[in-house]
Amino acid sequence: MTQRTILVLGASGLIGRFITDDLRARGFRMVGVARRLSPAQKMGAQDIERPILSLDTAALARLISEHAVDVVVNCLGVLQDGPGSDTSAVHRDFVARLLQAIGDSGRAIRLVHISIPGTAEADRTAFATTKREAERLIAASGVPHAILRPGFVVAPSAYGGSAMLRALAALPLDLPGKEMATPFQPVAVEDIAATIAWLAARDIDDASVNAVSWELMQADPVTMAGVITQFRLAFGTAGWPRIAMPSLMLDLGARLGDLANHLGWMPPMRTTAIAELRRGVRGEPSAWIAATRITPKTMAETVGRHPASIQDKWFARLFLVKALIFASLVAFWIVSGFIALFVSYRAAAGILSAHNFPPALVDPITIGTSLMDMSIGVLIAFRRTAAIGLVAGIVASLGYMVGAAILTPDLWIEPLGALVKTGPAIVLMLVALLMLDNR
Incomplete structure (x- = not known):
């Protein structure tokens, strides 16, 4: 034939x-x-x-x-x-x-x-x-x-x-x-x-x-x-x-x-x-x-x-959790930016003022970082831009950590450990980035 x-x-x-x-x-x-x-x-x-x-x-x-x-x-x-x-x-x-x-x-x-x-x-x-x-x-x-x-x-x-x-x-x-x-x-x-x-x-x-x-x-x-x-x-x-x-x-x-x-x-x-x-x-x-x-x-x-096999088990266990991971990251970035910009703006700006930032830069930096955080959340929310948003989130988080270490090192030992908790957030974004493929 x-x-x-x-x-x-x-x-x-x-x-x-x-x-x-x-x-x-x-x-x-x-x-x-x-x-x-x-x-x-x-x-x-x-x-x-x-x-x-x-x-x-x-x-x-x-x-x-x-x-x-x-x-x-x-x-x-x-x-x-x-x-x-x-x-x-x-x-x-x-x-x-x-x-x-x-x-x-x-x-x-x-x-x-x-x-x-x-x-x-x-x-x-x-x-x-x-x-x-x-x-x-x-x-x-x-x-x-x-x-x-x-x-x-x-x-x-x-x-x-x-x-x-x-x-x-x-x-x-x-x-x-x-x-x-x-x-x-x-x-x-x-x-x-x-x-x-x-x-x-x-x-x-x-x-x-x-x-x-x-x-x-x-x-x-x-x-x-x-x-x-x-x-x-x-x-x-x-x-x-x-x-x-x-x-x-x-x-x-x-x-x-x-x-x-x-x-x-x-x-x-x-x-x-x-x-x-x-x-x-x-x-x-x-x-x-x-x-x-x-x-x-x-x-x-x-x-x-x-x-x-072990890869079958990992995939099956994480399949439904994937949606939870992405939803939580979207909420994390959008809500944190929203709070800093609209709910606790004076407190957010006060952190910079308390560490001797030039007064002319306090408002632009506070507003800019808040808008950046919300933008990262929006990027992650859309499938087409999710990878860009996750990479941007990792880079921004590392930037916050390095910047704080240089300019406000005392924030690393504040009681609620906000900067310390940024590390696990970076790991979660890395996990999301690795799970992004569908096929």
């Missing part, structure tokens, strides 16, 4: 990255494309960075033709609308352009599209409805296609919702009872890769697989509690006592996640994520199993083959 070329769109994501590496190891010629690849993801010479969602039909057709693509795998998706994220643009409008580009490329191409399980009647979120609109466009296009609807994807790496469930397994926390009882049929990412490999090996003239929609998941019913239990067994936390969070706290966390989303972050706990979680993950994989003869791995087989 001639070596097939597979183009993966969204090759930096949880599914896209795994299948790009897996199918490359199987002998396929892989071209992974993502808006941004991390240095560690730039493994293959064919993996490229492109502003995928900005490409028009002609640019997509050229991309397909230049690489002589036989199979296109679309793994692109966003959970919720926000800055730089538009569910309609990603799920519907892009797919419309992609279908047109496949037609314009002049090549016989199979499209493999990653969607979501469930029925249109149960769709309630923009995420789900736009995913379903994309499916309808594909079905009506006449392009040879396979729509894959994986269940809850379990992979060696973790991102978003999969990371959140690992965090719950590693900590003494439970979701509310109703959510824990939600159907949650999982699928191993290896089974998704095996399915795409099976499809890529089929001849484009094979009518039996040129217009299929399959739900990929473990056949036996599983609840969310069952999924988390398997992770707890891997983490060694199965016997721990648990505290079930009330539904009100879960909803509050989702609203705070929406706020963070507007600041450019992509927390796993957002209103769309909770709505989809409450909807559950269920489907009927019999058609997929019958066609491919793939026996889906169970949760026990998938997680049991990857017992938690």
Whole structure:
């Protein structure tokens, strides 16, 4: 058989990255494309960075033709609308352009599209409805296609919702009872890769697989509690006592996640994520199993083959704490600057006056440092500028410590130890800087 070329769109994501590496190891010629690849993801010479969602039909057709693509795998998706994220643009409008580009490329191409399980009647979120609109466009296009609807994807790496469930397994926390009882049929990412490999090996003239929609998941019913239990067994936390969070706290966390989303972050706990979680993950994989003869791995087989290592445990324990770290640093810098500027301005300025600062400099320095502190907090709050804010915070803190040592050394021994406490704050900012990556 001639070596097939597979183009993966969204090759930096949880599914896209795994299948790009897996199918490359199987002998396929892989071209992974993502808006941004991390240095560690730039493994293959064919993996490229492109502003995928900005490409028009002609640019997509050229991309397909230049690489002589036989199979296109679309793994692109966003959970919720926000800055730089538009569910309609990603799920519907892009797919419309992609279908047109496949037609314009002049090549016989199979499209493999990653969607979501469930029925249109149960769709309630923009995420789900736009995913379903994309499916309808594909079905009506006449392009040879396979729509894959994986269940809850379990992979060696973790991102978003999969990371959140690992965090719950590693900590003494439970979701509310109703959510824990939600159907949650999982699928191993290896089974998704095996399915795409099976499809890529089929001849484009094979009518039996040129217009299929399959739900990929473990056949036996599983609840969310069952999924988390398997992770707890891997983490060694199965016997721990648990505290079930009330539904009100879960909803509050989702609203705070929406706020963070507007600041450019992509927390796993957002209103769309909770709505989809409450909807559950269920489907009927019999058609997929019958066609491919793939026996889906169970949760026990998938997680049991990857017992938690120390890096897995650290990641899971720190995943939810990461949000607390950043929120506390934002509050620390903004509140401290606000207090010095508006609440205790005379006391702040009095510290400088008491140490013989030139009177003409007391007000400018007090106002300037207060505004600088608040600006650092604002920089950390936005995902795009968080690294700049953290570095600025570390530099500013070191500057305060050095300046105080030179100009006001007695502050180092004052009873409340304000300057001494700056050291741990610097360490916390360094920790936040090291935890900034998402992938």
